[in-house]
Amino acid sequence: MAKSIKIRAKEKGGVTTVKALMTHPMETGGRTDKKTGKKIPAHFIQEVVCKHKGSTVMMAEWSGGVSKNPYISFKFSGGTKGDELELTWTDNTGGSDSMTSAIK
Amino acid sequence: MSTEMKRRIFLKRSLAAGTVGVAAAAGILAPQQILAAWNKEAFESKELSGALNALLGSSETAESADIKVKAPDIAENGAVVPVTVETAMEGVESIAIIASNNPVPLVANFVMGPGAAGFVSTRIKMGKTGDVVGVVKAGGKLHSAKKEVKVTIGGCGG
Numbered sequence: 001m002a003k004s005i006k007i008r009a010k011e012k013g014g015v016t017t018v019k020a021l022m023t024h025p026m027e028t029g030g031r032t033d034k035k036t037g038k039k040i041p042a043h044f045i046q047e048v049v050c051k052h053k054g055s056t057v058m059m060a061e062w063s064g065g066v067s068k069n070p071y072i073s074f075k076f077s078g079g080t081k082g083d084e085l086e087l088t089w090t091d092n093t094g095g096s097d098s099m100t101s102a103i104k
Numbered sequence: 105m106s107t108e109m110k111r112r113i114f115l116k117r118s119l120a121a122g123t124v125g126v127a128a129a130a131g132i133l134a135p136q137q138i139l140a141a142w143n144k145e146a147f148e149s150k151e152l153s154g155a156l157n158a159l160l161g162s163s164e165t166a167e168s169a170d171i172k173v174k175a176p177d178i179a180e181n182g183a184v185v186p187v188t189v190e191t192a193m194e195g196v197e198s199i200a201i202i203a204s205n206n207p208v209p210l211v212a213n214f215v216m217g218p219g220a221a222g223f224v225s226t227r228i229k230m231g232k233t234g235d236v237v238g239v240v241k242a243g244g245k246l247h248s249a250k251k252e253v254k255v256t257i258g259g260c261g262g
Contacts, residue, residue, distance in 0.1 A: 026229075028207075046147075052219075055217065056217050057216075058215070058220055059214070059215040059217075060214045060215070060224075061143060061147065061212065061213045062147075063147040063148075063208050063210055063211055063212070064208065065206055065208055065211035065228055065229050066211060066212055066227070066228055066229070067183060067184045067185070067229050068183065068184075070226065070227065071227050072224065072226045073223075073225035073226070074214065074216075074221075074223055074225070075220065075223045076216075076217065076219040076220040076221060077220075077221065078219040079219075
């Protein structure tokens with residue numbers, strides 16, 4: 001699960017825009033498998049944390065209502081070019097992944 | 105279309121009946137240490153007011169013209185509905201995105217750090233036509249704005 005995150009961050013005029021894509025099935029737990037008639041167990045990202053220089057700039061909590069292979073974008077001020085950004089997600093089965101990227 | 109509708113209703117009922125079991129199973133499976141912060145009550149609430157109460161401590165929101173909820177008028181595919189919530193307010197603490205007619209209305213809550221601007225964009229699933237509500241917590245108060253999205257094919261059932 002090493003490459004489940006793509007992250008791009010760009011600084012312009014003091015404001016850093018972060019865009020991130022994660023690869024995840026985002027199963028709500030409400031769907032039924034058409035072949036077996038059984039419920040597909042819930043498997044979705046519950047928490048996404050984005051850190052800049054060790055301090056959290058954005059923390060998201062999700063339900064299964066976020067689309068498969070989630071995309072997020074947000075902005076913050078205080079970042080400068082070359083700074084490291086770290087994005088981590090954790091899902092409801094305890095799986096997680098993180099990725100660091102430099103602000104461009 | 106009519107069989108489709110019936111199927112949806114059936115699915116909904118079976119979903120409601122199965123909820124207790126699913127919730128119990130989730131409780132056993134979830135590693136509590138890691139997910140201590142995740143607001144289970146809010147994200148499993150079937151009622152919008154219950155979800156807001158559990159998440160933000162209040163369900164009273166004031167409609168505000170300072171918040172822009174950007175979403176398509178018609179979403180052909182309910183599984184992927186791009187939503188952007190933007191506000192120029194100062195001191196934004198959190199932004200919640202709600203699809204009011206979804207089985208679980210609360211879709212996402214973004215807690216913004218000190219330097220973060222009032223802007224989030226993501227893609228959500230919508231079961232059927234309904235309002236997408238953006239709830240912004242700023243200065244200890246809740247503000248909201250909404251936009252109706254018509255969904256041609258729902259994205260919550262199977």
